[in-house]
Amino acid sequence: MLLFFILGLFVHFVFFGSIFDIYFTSPLVHGMTPQFTPLPPPAKRLVLFVADGLRADTLYELDENGNSRAPFIRNIIMHEGSWGLSHTRVPTESRPGHVALIAGFYEDVSAVAKGWKENPVEFDSLINESKYTWSWGSPDILTMFAKGAYGDHVFTYTYDADSEDFGAHDVTKLDTWVFDKVKEFFHAARNNQSLFSKLNEEKIVFFLHLLGIDTNGHAHRPSSREYKDNIKLVDAGIKEMVSILEHFYGNDGKTAFIFTSDHGMTDWGSHGAGHPSETLTPFVTWGAGIKYPQKVSAQKFDDAFLKEWRLESWKRQDIHQADIAPLMASLIGVPFPLNSVGILPVDYLNNTDLFKAESMFTNAIQILEQFKVKMTQKKEVTLPFLFIPFKLLPESKQLNIVRKARSYIKQRKYDEAVSLCKELIHLALKGLSYYHTYDRFFLAINVVLGFLGWTSYASLLIIKSHFNLTRGVNKEVKKPSHLLSCSCIAIGVFVAFFLLLQGCPWTYYIYCLLPVPIWYAVLREFQVIQDFVTLLLTVPPSYFVGYLLVFILGIEILVLSFFYRHMLTAGLLAFAGWPFITQLWTRAKMLSIVLSMCVTYSTHSSLRKKQGLPLLNQIISWLILAFSLVLPLLSPTSLFERLFSILLSLMSTYILLSTGYEALFPLVLSCLMFVWIQAEQETLQQRGISCKQKVTSVRFTCSTDITQFRQLYLDDVRRAFFLVFFLVTAFFGTGNIASVNSFDLASVYCFLTVFSPFMMGALMMWKILIPFVLVMCAFEAVQLTTQLSSKSLFLMVLVISDIMALHFFFLVKDYGSWLDIGTSISHYVIVMSMTIVLVFLNGLAHLLTTKKLRFCGKPKSHLI
Known part of the structure; x- marks a missing residue:
């Protein structure tokens, strides 16, 4: 029995881990050539404000007195910049949210096992591509981008992790600390020639991570006064930071500003899943290279947010969270992050049509490079006669679209070029997904075979222990045939050799070889199976079929209860009625306990x-x-x-x-x-x-009496x-x-x-x-x-x-x-x-x- 439990644990750990190899492996590839727009960028520097845990509705809506909680940000929306919603993906946690923002790709779910603290894989980011980056905020977020950057051009200023105390008297200090340190930084820069010189370089980034709102949301809920007051504090702090920066740079008009959030928060103060309150975050941008507000008479959005927020007259432009990374790279003229899958939102750009077309072309080539590397990698580890290329984007079509887009740009057909580049991006992203899931069907088949084999084996153990089979129990069980043993060994060797030729990871060997010994254990009990089938033939069909249908119905009810909780209520009511059906109600007891803490x-x-x-x-x-x-x-x-x-x-x-x-x-x-x-x-x-x-x-009792x-x-x-x-x-x-x-x-x-x-x-x-x-x-x-x-x-x-x-x-x-x-x-x-x-x-x-x-x-x- 101990051996069976150990084997069962191993089998189920394999089944449990298989979902991450089949559905959620890292999408990243390496070896691409950096791509950047060959035109002067509109901004020399970029300031990124991330209000951790900020919901879009709480920021944009007016309070009970009809006033904005963030008057400075609302003034930006109406008079200086562009705005919209940033749609995040699950898991809505701080680390994957910031990776999507700054690196432009969505981390796989399995990375949560790392606690979002360390880099599960190496990746490129806007911070890595910048000339210099200065960042202030939480050590959990800032350090991971510093570790992923090469060279000595990323400078981080963090507070102690113990400051993130949900029970503290005032957690807004997490934000005021950042604002105070930034003020001290620019004040000190005026008397530090080396720092002053670096600050006047091009392609630099300032990153302010503001954790107070998230911490207040966890401690007091997003509907609380503390959460909403923290928004007012952040708004006032951003206004002061903008003023300091503009004064430091003499209002040169070369600074681009972006304000957003990594994720939202549920009404009960948590995040991580896919509720709209968690996935809808604010996005406001202004400054160098950004369009001014656009007045519109009507907008096509399915939600009722615009009227609630009284922003229906200002054009709203929604984006995906990963789209922010290429936008920031385009604004300051650095290469797009190599692993980015974001699509440049050109409608946010206030620049020439040529710049927009060239930037979108750069975006398309950057994503196409990932597609080529991914295809090459998969082709190298797949036997030639088994390799099935992505049919929607063969090499000839790639070359044709690239040539045509470049031709449109030369002919000044910029809208056509942008449209063609977007088509290439969508095809390349589909191709990336195709090669990323290339082995999914093959692995799934093997896992299903393992599932069925294990369930059959467990069922056979029950049958052998409790059914008086004429031959299976009373007679000595025959040893497995030599042919069966040799066949299983041959299958195992063939599978292992096949995987070896394809250079598959070691986990593939487990998924593909595990069904072999399991089914060997099942087939060696062929005599028991035969005797059990013979026994079933003696049972009245209606009796057996009735129990089978009830068994299947019960399992389906359990499955449905995961989607419809009221199925549990139905089950509990059925359990309550069971004593009356079986006349057990005459012996029922009542019991109550009282416990207070x-x-x-x-x-x-x-x-x-x-x-x-x-x-x-x-x-x-x-x-x-x-x-x-x-x-x-x-x-x-x-x-x-x-x-x-x-x-x-x-x-x-x-x-x-x-x-x-x-x-x-x-x-x-x-x-x-x-x-x-x-x-x-x-x-x-x-x-x-x-x-x-x-x-x-x-x-x-600890003892077991088999009698x-x-x-x-x-x-x-x-x-x-x-x-x-x-x-x-x-x-x-x-x-x-x-x-x-x-x-x-x-x-x-x-x-x-x-x-x-x-x-x-x-x-x-x-x-x-x-x-x-x-x-x-x-x-x-x-x-x-x-x-x-x-x-x-x-x-x-x-x-x-x-x-x-x-x-x-x-x-x-x-x-x-x-x-x-x-x-x-x-x-x-x-x-x-x-x-x-x-x-x-x-x-x-x-x-x-x-x-x-x-x-x-x-x-x-x-x-x-």
Whole structure:
């Protein structure tokens, strides 16, 4: 059994990791030639203001008095520059948002495992291409661009990471620190000849990262006074910075300004997913090379934002976040970032038609270069007779479009040239996507074969253990044939040689070779399969088909519950009606517990008064967390007493991690679990299966007596299905733990308020796991009271979970809206994580229910 669990863990880790190799690998390639526009740029310098976590609607809308929260920015929109919305992609986090802004490409989702701190891959950026860059702000953001830059031309000024404290009295200091340092910098530059000389060079960038709004949003919500007042402070600070810069450079008109945000924020103060409140960010630009405001009578936008913001008379131009990088590169005349996939928004440019056409031509060649390198790389590692080129953009068509675009520019047909360059860009981007996903179908087929093989093998183990097969059990199992062994070895060698010829990564060998031993293990049990099919033929078709349909319907309901939460309600109602259908209602009990904790109230009261996290509360919270897993081991091992002790211990931690009504969820879930345990034993007795003990007298024990186990019944499949259903209910039950993104950071404020993504993430994950542990402990009790092998029930659960996972594997999307894509990823990850974590939770539940701490000096009889 231990070997099976180890093998199962390995197989599921492979399945879990496969999604990133199939759907979300890094899109970056290297070896391109830098491309820049061969015309004088309109600006000598560029200033980039990024207000971290700023929602577009909160900036643009008017307050209750009809006044703007950002009067300086609104004045820019109406009198000096151009504006619109910047559409971001998931994950809406600070690191990928800034990478899209400054480097022009969208990081793959798997980079989140790096914590967005270090460069998972090397990439080019506007900062790297600049002559000099000076930046101020958070160390998490600034340092990654400094590390990715070559030479000694990037200068960063950061505050201490401990300053990012959500419980601090005033987090606007994160922004005022930046503004103060910039003022000191330019003041000092007047007396520093070397610095003064650098500041008067061309192709320089000033980057001001403003984190206060994001921090206030996490701490107080975007609808709070603190969040909105922080916007006013940033607006006033930007106005002062612009004044300082213009004064320093003598109003030479060679400075371009850009104000935007890396991501927005949900109403409950989080970000990371694809809700419009997270993906719609403001974009305002003015200064050298930027068009002045354009008055219009009507605009074509599906949303109602313009009227709400009272900006319907000023032309709005929306862009994608990655489009900002080529715009900034064009304004100061540096090469476009090599990995950028942004499309230059020429409508923002206030320049000649020739400059716009040349800039768009540069953009097209820069993206075409990536396409060529990507195609060459894929061609080199693919056997010639298997290589299928991208048919929409063959080499002849590339040359034809490039020649034609250059000809249009020479003939001064600038609009035609711009249009043709955009066509080439779109084709090249499609080609990049084609070669990026070239191996997807091949890998997916192998993973599906592995899924089906593993599910079949787990099912065979259940069948062998519990069905009296005439030949499969009573007779000695025949050794696998020599032909089968040789065939599997030959297939494995052929697959490995095929992958070796193509120079595939080592992970491909795992995905492609794993199905071979799995299916070998399945096929070697051919005799068992044959005997089981023979046994099924003796069962009345209606009986077997009925159970099969119910089983399929149950799994589909579980899958649908990920999309429609009310399916969980339907399942719980069905469970509530089950005792009445089976006449178990006459034996039902009621149970209630009352638990109160003062630490949570005291902590949040202190934070509301902006007095920070009390040290005593913090110490108590960590002590409760530490002892919550130890205290149950001190209680008696009788079933109800041990389960009750586990509930009280874990619920105390859950309350500390709660912000509202969800604190009652473990209590209600535990009541449901106690009813389930009682109902399962009563159901077993109704079917005439003898139970040696009543539930009230059952004790958890570490020893395993195989004589107590009975054979498997079809009704036991329902028990396994109930476990999976309750696990899904435990995850989605309160509505606020459907995804990591929807977590409220206030959940961890009893433990810490200083921003620490990994510690906060660990606490949030434990909050998710607590309801899981309660369900698994109840499952341990069900196995004990129904006298069924835990191995068999656990195998059935794995089969059900894997069938669900296979559903979501096919439902993973890399097209459509980014909300759909992000949701499809999270569904697969949740189910796969549940399958993997289930193994650990089973061990943890077994530990909590069966172990009892022994103290020196006490006789063993007292510890039973």
